[in-house]
Structure formats: C-alpha cells, structure tokens
Amino acid sequence: AQSVTQLDSHVSVSEGTPVLLRCNYSSSYSPSLFWYVQHPNKGLQLLLKYTSAATLVKGINGFEAEFKKSETSFHLTKPSAHMSDAAEYFCVVSAPSGTYKYIFGTGTRLKVLA
C-alpha cells in the first residue's frame, strides 16, 4: 500500500528566507510524486511532479523538489520565500499505474512573515 506523510502541519518563515516543506512516502514500487499548492478558497495548482526521470525536479514559482529513494523523501524547497507563497501545500503519491488514484498528504500550511 502507498502512503504519504507530511511531517509538518505548519511552517513559518520570514520573507526572503528559504522554505523547506517535508514529505516522506511509502510505496511498494516506483511512485510518481507531486506537489500541489492551494490558496484560500481556491482549487489545486500543480507545482511540480516526479515521474522517474531526473531526481531533482524544478517547478513553477521557483520551487523545486528532490526525489531521494534511499530516504523515501520528496521535500519541497524554495531559496527565498515571497509573501504570495503563503498557502496550503500538499504532497501526493500516485497509485498503481492504470488506476490513476492520488493519495494526498495531510497538508502543510506555509506562513510567510514580513
């Protein structure tokens, strides 16, 4: 069975400082992994995805994530936080090929302090 764990429910950073949102996954085979962002009362926006190509994945708005199989991690980072980055972030692992199901982490709320 697959699962995904987001280690922090809330993260606060100051504007201009680095962001680290942690995600660990469990999967019995090579997974596809995603990070989504959700602003208040809005839908989900895909930040980036890993699908067994390069382990360092670059996404939109300066975000990137590194797939580390040995650590079963897929942490999301950004060198310098912006006020507009304040939102909820979800790490997602996909279910076996052919079923298309996504399994969502519990989410991390990012707060950016001025």
Next chain:
Amino acid sequence: GAVVSQHPSRVICKSGTSVKIECRSLDFQATTMFWYRQFPKKSLMLMATSNEGSKATYEQGVEKDKFLINHASLTLSTLTVTSAHPEDSSFYICSAPLGYEQYFGPGTRLTVT
C-alpha cells in the same frame, strides 16, 4: 493544457434538498473522474471514482445512496448530494486523469443551511 471545470462554484441549499455538482473535462476525454471532499483546513479525501458507462466505485465509509455519481459522457461526471444536511457542507473537488497526471477542477463550495 488540460482543463477541468466545475459548476457551480458555490451553492447554498436548504437541509433536506438535493444539489447537483457538475465536473467537465473541457478539452480531453476522461473515462474516469474522481470526486474529493475537503473539510476546512484539512486534506482532500477521495470519495469515489466515477466510471463512464458503469457504476461508480466508492471509497470505504462513503454513502453511495447519499452521494450519487453519474458519468454521463466522456467529458461529464455529476455528483448529487441527496437529502443534504449541514454536515454535508464542504468543498467538493473533482479531477480527471490525462496520461499519468490528474487535472483538478476549481472546486464547489456547498453550504447546507
């Protein structure tokens, strides 16, 4: 890019009535769509898988008689919340897969008074 729409974006209904939410894939066909429910400040919970031409598959604990799903065509799935109650108030999101990726609708905010 692939676009999924939902209608309405926001709906308020009285307790005991039914409300229908539509999910459409605008520029691609989807034999499968997914319906999620999101409680305030919580993650998304998969409710059911909508299958074109066959019955929906519900996740454990989801009442299929309360949340009726119909996949009418290759671009349309509907979720009907029957005999709605205040505890059904939530944010409902649909998605449709294209390739190995899912595309999400913007969500529907349901408030039952």
